[in-house]
Amino acid sequence: xxxxxxxxxxxxxxxxxxxxxxxxxxxxxxxxxxxxxxxxxxxxxxxxxxxxxxxxxxxxxxxxxxxxxxxxxxxxxxxxxxxxxxxxxxxxxxxxxxxxxxxxxxxxxxxxxxxxxxxxxxxxxxxxxxxxxxxxxxxxxxxxxxxxxxxxxxxxxxxxxxxxxxxxxxxxxxxxxxxxxxxxxxxxxxxxxxxxxxxxxxxxxxxxxxxxxxxxxx
Amino acid sequence: xxxxxxxxxxxxxxxxxxxxxxxxxxxxxxxxxxxxxxxxxxxxxxxxxxxxxxxxxxxxxxxxxxxxxxxxxxxxxxxxxxxxxxxxxxxxxxxxxxxxxxxxxxxxxxxxxxxxxxxxxxxxxxxxxxxxxxxxxxxxxxxxxxxxxxxxxxxxxxxxxxxxxxxxxxxxxxxxxxxxxxxxxxxxxxxxxxxxxxxxxxxxxxxxxxxxxxxxxxxxxxxxxxxxxxxxxxxxxxxxxxxxxxxxxxxxxxxxxxxxxxxxxxxxxxxxxxxxxxxxxxxxxxxxxxxxxxxxxxx
Numbered sequence: 001x002x003x004x005x006x007x008x009x010x011x012x013x014x015x016x017x018x019x020x021x022x023x024x025x026x027x028x029x030x031x032x033x034x035x036x037x038x039x040x041x042x043x044x045x046x047x048x049x050x051x052x053x054x055x056x057x058x059x060x061x062x063x064x065x066x067x068x069x070x071x072x073x074x075x076x077x078x079x080x081x082x083x084x085x086x087x088x089x090x091x092x093x094x095x096x097x098x099x100x101x102x103x104x105x106x107x108x109x110x111x112x113x114x115x116x117x118x119x120x121x122x123x124x125x126x127x128x129x130x131x132x133x134x135x136x137x138x139x140x141x142x143x144x145x146x147x148x149x150x151x152x153x154x155x156x157x158x159x160x161x162x163x164x165x166x167x168x169x170x171x172x173x174x175x176x177x178x179x180x181x182x183x184x185x186x187x188x189x190x191x192x193x194x195x196x197x198x199x200x201x202x203x204x205x206x207x208x209x210x211x212x213x214x215x216x217x218x
Numbered sequence: 219x220x221x222x223x224x225x226x227x228x229x230x231x232x233x234x235x236x237x238x239x240x241x242x243x244x245x246x247x248x249x250x251x252x253x254x255x256x257x258x259x260x261x262x263x264x265x266x267x268x269x270x271x272x273x274x275x276x277x278x279x280x281x282x283x284x285x286x287x288x289x290x291x292x293x294x295x296x297x298x299x300x301x302x303x304x305x306x307x308x309x310x311x312x313x314x315x316x317x318x319x320x321x322x323x324x325x326x327x328x329x330x331x332x333x334x335x336x337x338x339x340x341x342x343x344x345x346x347x348x349x350x351x352x353x354x355x356x357x358x359x360x361x362x363x364x365x366x367x368x369x370x371x372x373x374x375x376x377x378x379x380x381x382x383x384x385x386x387x388x389x390x391x392x393x394x395x396x397x398x399x400x401x402x403x404x405x406x407x408x409x410x411x412x413x414x415x416x417x418x419x420x421x422x423x424x425x426x427x428x429x430x431x432x433x434x435x436x437x438x439x440x441x442x443x444x445x446x447x448x449x450x451x452x453x454x455x456x457x458x459x460x461x462x463x464x465x466x467x468x469x470x471x472x473x474x475x476x477x478x479x480x481x482x483x484x485x486x487x488x489x490x491x492x493x494x495x496x497x498x499x500x501x502x503x504x505x506x507x508x509x510x511x512x513x514x515x516x517x
Contacts (some may be wrong), residue, residue, distance in 0.1 A: 037322075039356065040329075040331040041331075041480070042233075042278060042477065042478075042481070043231045043233040043331070043333060044233045046233070046331065046332070047311045047503075051350075055332060055350075056352045056353065056373075058352070059352040059353055059354050060353075060373075087445050101494070101498065103498050103499070103500075103501050103502075105501060114440045136317055139354070139355075142355030142358050142359060142368065143355060143356075143358070143367070143368035143370070144354075147288075147364045150364075150466075151357070153358070153359040153470060154359065154466045154467075154468040154469070157329070157356065157359055157466075157468055157469055157472050158468040158472050158476070161342055161472055162476065163478065164347055165476075165480045165483065165484075168484060168487075169483065171486055172487045172488065173487075173491070176491045176494075176495070178480060180500060181495065181500050181501060182500065182501050183495070183500050183501070183502070183503070184503065195503070197503050197504060199503070200365055201503045202501070202503065216268050
């Protein structure tokens with residue numbers, strides 16, 4: 001960890017500009033996908049397609065937004081993949097998830113830059129993204145799938161919404177955690193900075209690495 | 219058939235009520251195709267192109283009468299020619315006029331997410347409304363007969379309308395009008411079913427086709443286009459007419475249990491999150507800066 005992660009006012013850089021930028025490419029494209037996708041999901045929400053630029057436009061742009069989203073997810077895999085690997089301490093964290101939910105964070109084991117819940121979120125989005133990409137390509141060009149391969153279309157129409165529903169579940173938790181439930185988290189994804197106390201309490205191992213490394217060089 | 223109107227019985231991708239559901243008494247229309255008297259003249263194909271004003275496309279040649287491989291977005295009615303070897307070694311040329319079957323339970327309509335892009339009239343005709351179509355192609359996946367076809371130019375899906383425009387005016391569909399052998403008939407479903415059964419019985423009793431029968435598949439609730447076949451036990455021989463057509467199980471799973479489970483989960487998730495915030499609130503990090511500063515040497 002480098003010195004540049006410590007700001008003179010005591011704040012710590014949690015996400016670089018590149019990380020934040022990619023995150024918001026994914027976030028904005030996901031919102032478009034969510035609203036147009038929900039329009040195609042239920043007749044009761046079809047009006048969303050009208051709001052998103054029109055029904056035909058929504059059908060035309062949804063796959064392109066999907067491509068953009070998948071690309072940003074793959075870039076996240078490149079920049080975060082190694083930090084998202086399961087570690088031995090994760091099991092204890094999941095064992096104490098009850099305390100995490102109740103905001104009894106003193107009872108939780110120390111975690112690195114990403115806690116096991118964030119890792120689950122990441123891999124959930126990653127794998128659902130792969131499945132939505134594959135099924136989405138089939139749904140994008142149904143007229144290119146010959147009648148003899150129609151089973152591909154049959155699977156695509158069920159795989160795509162199932163994977164999408166799973167990501168919506170993750171997405172709701174993610175947005176809640178990132179805004180209302182964890183003050184400081186949203187700001188970390190906008191300007192990239194968190195307070196020392198925030199880092200120490202919620203990501204102790206990561207905090208020790210940065211502060212320890214940072215002070216050692218002084 | 220002068221009683222026929224276009225009261226709407228079912229609408230795709232539609233939330234709320236349906237204007238013509240169960241309001242009027244109406245005849246259900248039906249087209250009967252007797253494959254045993256078809257001579258493959260393709261007059262019905264030409265009549266369909268002419269009446270509907272469809273654009274022309276290039277034909278292909280594959281050493282048979284089959285000059286188009288399958289129906290297309292601008293070719294809604296196609297005779298499928300099949301050389302079929304019978305058990306006694308003799309050869310039969312099976313000719314089947316292929317077009318939309320106008321299912322009682324249409325898979326296209328079930329799969330369609332666009333409000334009003336596919337409607338089913340009280341008379342049984344299933345019709346696409348291209349101004350409402352979003353071109354997603356889900357109807358192509360829902361259809362067990364490979365009928366809806368995507369136009370890359372219009373970016374919409376097209377198929378046979380059973381000449382709904384003619385039928386409302388008390389006319390028979392264009393293909394029926396053009397048939398020189400009388401192998402095509404049009405009337406109420408009950409009339410056509412009776413005519414078809416009589417013809418099948420005649421074939422069984424007098425023409426040596428022991429398996430002759432009527433094709434009106436129950437897997438899609440019956441169809442408003444029915445066939446008389448020489449061998450009703452082997453519809454696949456007639457250019458891939460499915461033996462037991464039904465809406466694909468993944469489409470049914472997606473449109474019914476998954477839809478309700480998914481909606482419940484979405485609403486449950488929102489309620490759960492709101493409840494969590496009310497019960498536990500945010501994670502407040504104690505800004506214990508002093509303690510932190512004592513712990514480490516600050517610059």
